[in-house]
Amino acid sequence: MSSSPAWVSAWLDAWGISAGLPEWVSASISVAALFLLILVPSATLISYLDRKLSADFQARVGPNRAGPAGLFQPLADLLKLLQKETRREWSWKENLWLIIHTMALYSTLAVIPLGSLALMVDTEMSAFLPFWSALVLALGTMLLGLGQGSVPGWFGGIRVAAQTLAGCFPALIALLCAGMRTGSFRWSVLASSQGFMPWQWTCFSNPFQLIALMVFVMSGLVLLEISPLDGGHSMSDIHGGVASHLYGRRFSLFNFGRFYGFFFWSVITVVLFLGAWNLPYHLVERLKDWGAVRLLGILELLLILTKTFFVMLLVVWVARVSPRSRVDQITDFAWKVLSPFSLVALVGASIWAGWRAFQ
């Protein structure tokens, strides 16, 4: 287990500052670098693509003023939102929860699997950390909502908690299905058991894994309140729920947090089921022969980001054309449809794995 990915230590070496640096400093630098170099650009790019594509679906033009074809619109939005002040001072409770939220959310950066060379913490428990942080987030959101003392806050908070609990069970079971095929929950093992070509991916290894993929994606939407299953946050009766009290900077941070959840979920979907960052075998060998490790890392990153964006835009596409479901319908769907399917997938995948072991 290394505390910072290879490319960051190589980078620090090149600057000549790695010697004698405590481990927590290099780990923090790695997290900050991941956040600033990968997450923020991804968020701007995906928000631009989302807005342009949605505009196309909806017979609109979309952003077209800032920069060529509106390319700088996310940047303009970010700058504007960062300038906006928040009107209300927060109580110490809310600030405490803000800190806990931020820690829960971004602690998952330590386990984000963005390529074989970009792994920071690669343990058997890495795949479970996102679930833990989603539950902490839901609990915090619920308590924040109850603490707001307004009806949108109460309903928003409780609905978020209900949805997260409902989504967690099928998502965990689907995760077990993927782990059952590889025999490990290490990102590196999960990834290396798959290949570049689609028929080498976990989701196409047997029909039950395909069910598990479907369940995993949909229960992720329930778990993290992603549109169209975002009833807890966005029903029109509570317009925004817990977030109805947020303005300006805090609102943009809140939205970024939600985007991060969506992004992270799509990344682990790709790693678990959709071939992870695997490039064609010969290409990897060739690059390793040449010693072009950094290029390999960049190519892997590009591949996994492309797949991730594809998954995200697919969800956006469905979200754009569907009405929003009620929260009780969403939780019903998670408990009564997704959960049975996830159990079917688990039983099927384990029988399949046992049968393969006997042969």
Added chain:
Amino acid sequence: MSWQHQESFRTDLTTWEIGPYHGALPAPMRLRLSLDGEIIAACSVETGFLHRGLEKAFELHSWRASISYADHLDPEVAIFGELALCLGVEEIGEIAVPPRAQRIRVILAELSRISAHLVYMVRMARAVGSETIVHYLLRDREKILDLFELLTGARFSFNFLRFGGVSSDVTDGFIERVLEVCEMIRIRMKEYNDLFTFNHAFLMRTSGVAPLLAKQVKQFGITGPNARASGVDFDVRKTHPYMGYDQLEFKIPVGLGEEGMVGDVHDRFVIRLRELSQSMEILKQLSELLPSGEFLNEKIDLEYEVPSGEAYVRVESSRGLLGCHVVSDGGPRPNRIQFRPPTLGNLMAIPSLVEGVRIEDLPVVLASLDLGIAEADR
């Protein structure tokens, strides 16, 4: 020492006031809700936030100006206010309306009905959070507004009708454009039905939700599409024909409860879709029936004075029966002009309709009633 306070978590009834401005409300109004968990236990409605003293304004201005005030009765479907007022004055003054003018009025009224029903669908789509269909419907409604502009010079607030006719004749090619737009909407509507009307998630939100019983329709005096969705077959165009509606062939669709119960939210939605196609049928017939001749009664000039008398007329607006009571004392200004807007009945039905409904469904139920708060508050 706030952390030493005992925290309580009550599970009895909660009260919640929403409004006058809230995303869940289709128009400015205040609802006082009593909630049992997420179920609405009781509700009271307060309106009047859009009161403009419109009926008083009629009494302060000349007869000619009253038409432009009638536009503002319900800005969304301005033509029905104008039409009701003109019919009332024409009844008092016994003014004959030339056949061509009657047809032009009906064309405008039916186009307005189509436009209003499209906006209704937009509000429903917003209530269930389906943004895409909103843009599609508004794009099509723009075409109708273009037609309004072509005929009357204005997209809203036409001020187009006159006592004894209309202010200008249709231009060449107008009827053809009307038919083109109707055909386009008819074709697209099939696509929208697949995307939205019979979308599973939309059905889950609407079918079986908040059914309006035929008994309640009578109790609250509800008319229009809402009443017809509950199985009450009443349409002023059929029962008390005006402007030559009796010479036109069209059906009055009635709610059948195909996707849930009779008179539920989905029925109210579907009934408007069916009315839309009936309005297109009417427009198709009018394009063939448009007679030549005058578009305005020649006897009515700028110096025309409305004789003393009173009249009560009714028209079928897009929301239901719109009544107009016109009183003239023979003076230069109206003595009293009073409207009976269809929205009032719908407003009165809200408390009994939303009782037992989930709070998440409140925006959908309110949107499904097609509340024109402007005409209710006046």
